[in-house]
Amino acid sequence: MSTENTLATRLKAVMDEKDVGIPELSKALGITYEMVRRYVMGVAKPREKKLKLIADYLGVSPAWLEYGEGSSLAVVKPEVHLLDNIKFLMRKKGISLPLLAERTEIEESRLLELLNSDNVENEKLFLSTLEQLFLISTDRLLYDDLSQNPKGVNFLKMRSVPVNRVPIRGYAQLGAEGHWVDLEYPVGEGDGYIWWPSRDEDVYALKCQGDSMTPRIKHGEYVIIEPNHEIKNGDEVLVVTDEDQVMVKIYAYEQGGRLTLYSVNENHDPINLYQENIRKMHYMAGIAKESLVLDL
Numbered sequence: 001m002s003t004e005n006t007l008a009t010r011l012k013a014v015m016d017e018k019d020v021g022i023p024e025l026s027k028a029l030g031i032t033y034e035m036v037r038r039y040v041m042g043v044a045k046p047r048e049k050k051l052k053l054i055a056d057y058l059g060v061s062p063a064w065l066e067y068g069e070g071s072s073l074a075v076v077k078p079e080v081h082l083l084d085n086i087k088f089l090m091r092k093k094g095i096s097l098p099l100l101a102e103r104t105e106i107e108e109s110r111l112l113e114l115l116n117s118d119n120v121e122n123e124k125l126f127l128s129t130l131e132q133l134f135l136i137s138t139d140r141l142l143y144d145d146l147s148q149n150p151k152g153v154n155f156l157k158m159r160s161v162p163v164n165r166v167p168i169r170g171y172a173q174l175g176a177e178g179h180w181v182d183l184e185y186p187v188g189e190g191d192g193y194i195w196w197p198s199r200d201e202d203v204y205a206l207k208c209q210g211d212s213m214t215p216r217i218k219h220g221e222y223v224i225i226e227p228n229h230e231i232k233n234g235d236e237v238l239v240v241t242d243e244d245q246v247m248v249k250i251y252a253y254e255q256g257g258r259l260t261l262y263s264v265n266e267n268h269d270p271i272n273l274y275q276e277n278i279r280k281m282h283y284m285a286g287i288a289k290e291s292l293v294l295d296l
Contacts, residue, residue, distance in 0.1 A: 008042030010065055014058050015040070029053050078143045083115045085146045089134055092155045104129050165193040165294065166224060169204035172238075172246045193294045198285060200226035205288065206238070216264045217248060222288040229283035236264065240280040241273065248284060 015025065022040060026033045031050065038044035039054075046054060048062075055062040063069045090100060101108045106126075114126050120142075121127075127138045135154050140146065146153055168191045194205045205222045217223065225238050237251045239261065249261035249271070257275045 006042060007045060007066055008040060010068060011054070012040050014060055014065070018058060020058065025054070025057065028057055080121065080142055081145050082120055082142050085141055085144070086115055086130070088147045089136075089153070092153075103133055164195060164197055166196045166198060166203050166205045166288075168192045168194060168207060168222065168293075170206050171209060172206045172223070173209050194222055194224065194288045195292045195294055196224050196286070196288055198224065198226060200228045200285075202227050203285070217287055220290055222290075222292070223248065224285040224288055225282045226285045227280075227282045229285065231281065231283050236284040237261075238280070238282050238284050239273070239278060242277050242279050244279075251281075 015021070022033060022036045025031070026036045029036075029050075031053075035044065039046055051066055052062050055065045058065075086100075089095070090097075097108055097111070101111050104111065104126075106114070106129075114120060114123055117123065127141065130136075130141055131138050134141070136146075136152075170191075196203075196205070203224065203226050205224050207220070207222050208217050209219060211219055223238060231237055231251055233251060233253055235251050237249055239247050239249055241247075247261075248264055250264060252260040252262050252270065254260075254275075259273050259275065259278070259281075260270055261273065262270045
């Protein structure tokens with residue numbers, strides 16, 4: 001490619017190299033044939049806006065075309081996929097716009113404005129927030145098409161902000177003669193609170209009475225129950241039967257609608273219960289001491 005130090009010679013050289021004639025350039029850029037010919041002849045010089053249009057079309061940098069500075073290769077700006085990627089992630093992870101606004105602590109209207117911004121690449125704090133939220137690098141969020149290249153993307157459903165105040169919803173007399181006393185408070189409220197981190201919005205605590213579960217659960221301790229938590233083999237569960245018997249067991253397996261539950265106390269044999277005889281079976285997240293009751 002010619003390196004003569006005039007705009008006209010550089011323009012003619014790159015047009016020849018790319019096999020672009022005056023008519024094609026004129027039509028593509030909406031510039032008259034005569035004006036393009038004058039540029040090529042060196043009789044006229046394009047203004048900044050026209051110069052950029054010509055350089056972009058020919059795939060060279062404006063600085064090189066005008067002054068011969070730097071590389072003739074244009075710096076190609078990658079396509080930004082942020083909006084499409086966020087929509088894709090929201091759909092896969094079951095996130096609503098209000099939840100995204102809550103987790104980013106950005107008002108919905110401002111959030112949409114940022115996602116649709118032509119200058120979103122300069123919003124470093126916003127991009128950092130998204131990076132931490134979705135556990136995906138800023139570069140991938142901006143420039144990778146995640147719907148076509150989802151490798152390494154975490155598609156687990158986004159969980160809500162941890163709850164630290166767990167309402168005490170009732171009392172449980174554990175054992176064969178156990179019973180359940182529900183204080184019938186609304187979800188999220190109760191007869192006091194336990195300090196316990198949980199991501200289950202419906203988490204609650206029960207105060208246990210009796211010594212049948214000693215030493216695993218002592219009289220006066222609290223069990224933390226997460227009703228929305230998935231139950232897997234080996235998990236401790238709170239079971240309430242249709243006869244209001246309350247027990248804490250280890251979920252073993254289910255076969256043909258019959259559940260086998262192991263006792264936390266090794267001195268007791270496993271029991272079998274049918275699904276229709278179980279009123280509630282919730283995941284037990286832990287045991288809290290009296291000292292964790294909040295003094296509100």
